[in-house]
Amino acid sequence: MTHPDPKPDEPTGRFAYEGLERIFHEKARLGIMTSLVTHSRGLVFADLKDLCQLTDGNLSRHLQILHEAGFVEIWKGFHKKRPQTLCRVTEGGRQRFLEYINVLETVVQDALKAASGSPSSPKLAEGWSPI
């Protein structure tokens, strides 16, 4: 074997988390993407808004961003003579989001590993002063 312990995604620095794509790493958009991945047939604007507890303007802007990135499709239609917007995640969006989620999983693992280990902080040697 050439590589006893490959560790594919960690060139040099630990805890750098380069894979945490900015576009997904945002409370509101995390909720939107999770909602859309969960409901693969799509969600109308109002339902998505309720699921994610967002205001209209807010959801609109985030959807615009995700759409420009090619991660969600936006379809316009009508329901009872009122306009309706249907949102669906694209296949690419789905994949990239799940990659992001994998990185997030390693973050959680790292943190929990640390938590189980060291209990509490010891005193410092002389010569250090706070603040």
Next chain:
Amino acid sequence: MTHPDPKPDEPTGRFAYEGLERIFHEKARLGIMTSLVTHSRGLVFADLKDLCQLTDGNLSRHLQILHEAGFVEIWKGFHKKRPQTLCRVTEGGRQRFLEYINVLETVVQDALKAASGSPSSPKLAEGWSPI
């Protein structure tokens, strides 16, 4: 039993993730906190900088923010006649960070649950147009 299925942290809306504290939910600070929780005895500025792959100014600012929030302690000292800064997570910081991590874990669970389920998007009914 009064509550068959309590679900403590979910009042009404799903995928809202209110527990995702802004101060931790940031790539750089996630790395810093994980590093500090992992090294409970503390880390000097330079080591932390390398671990998180941050620039000096960047790390300085993020530490300042975390310190003002009471989540990290900053100690000043000297090493070989050069100033050194030692950073340690506070007990409160450690706790709050792990709470944040728990929320992050539910995000990951939600997304992965969705991923295992629905495969791909069906066609839309007539009357919808894209963009």
Next chain:
DNA sequence: GAGACACGCTTTACTCTATAAAGCCGGCAG
């Protein structure tokens, strides 16, 4: 038929913030 009102979003304006670049300060070498 003309306001008034509600629905379903979009657009705008503001504030906050991450980060690159510049600055600062003491020690050391020549």
Next chain:
DNA sequence: CTGCCGGCTTTATAGAGTAAAGCGTGTCTC
């Protein structure tokens, strides 16, 4: 004493999240 380097801080700027305002269409009521 002049310049340079290590070890951070401070500043400046671009970018982004979000509350508030705006807009267009349908549906009442009088």
